[in-house]
Amino acid sequence: MPFLSPFFVFIVSPFFVFGSAFSEDEPVTCGSVLKLQSVADNVRLHSHEVKYGSGSGQQSVTGNSNSDDVNSHWQIIGPNSEPCQRGQPVKCDSSIRFMHLQTRCFLHSHEFSAPLSRGMQEVSCFGKEGQQSDSGDHYKVMCSGDVWTQDEQIKLKHENTGNYLSISGQQFGRxxxxxxxxxAAPSAGHKSLWLAAEGIFIKA
Incomplete structure (x- = not known):
């Protein structure tokens, strides 16, 4: 497959998502489909069938300022060892996985270097629902109460590396x-804060 830039190659897929709903103070629950918004940069966590042309070569994960883009939907599911029940509130300090709804791969990190930021680690979308997923897909929800609520700013700590899902401030070209x-940053700051934005939140 030819490289289109130093960082990316394309693949094609036809999968679509639907509507949205949001309620403050309500818990975020397993099975819910949502968009994660960066508090610092007001972009949504995003993936698409564009692979990194460096590092792991896995599907890329970015921040997208277009709030309507369907490639920014993620579904919350439990870790590999302990699936969570649909509608079950996500507890603070618990581990979960985020599955990209369009391409069915999992939010992932590892020790590959980030494509633009020296000293930081790459975040990718890896594996496939029902076929391949490992502990590199596990993120711990860092929040202040008993459960993650829809109006709460949270941090997501990668379980294997201890690094935090973050926006770097760097922008990609073509x-x-x-x-x-x-x-994935070794320490958490303002750029490591995330908020549940648009989504469909499953109730028990």
Whole structure:
């Protein structure tokens, strides 16, 4: 497959998502489909069938300023060892996985270097629902109460590396000009804060 830039190659897929609903103070639950918004940069966590042309070569994960883009939907599911029940509130300090709804791969990190930010680690979308997933897909929800609520700013700590899902502030060029780099950072700051934005939240 030919490389289209130093960082990306394309694949094609036809999968679509639907509507949205949001309620403050309500818990975020297993099985829910949502968009994660960066508090610092007001972009949504995003993936698409564009692979990194460096590092792991896995499907890329970025921040997208277009709030209507269907490639920013993620479904919350339990870790590999302990599936969570649909509608079950996500507890603070618990581990979950985020499955990209369009391509069915999992939000992932590892020790590959980030494509633009020196000293940071890459965040990718890896594996496939029902076929391949490992502990590199596990993120711990860092929140202040008993459960993650829809109006709460949270941090997501990668279980294997201890790094935090973050926006770097760097922007990509072609073929995804203007999209932000998403990284795994060794320490958490303002750029590591995320908020549940648009979504369909499953109730028990």
């Amino acid at each position: 073929p995804i000009s203007g999209q932000r780099e998403v990284i």
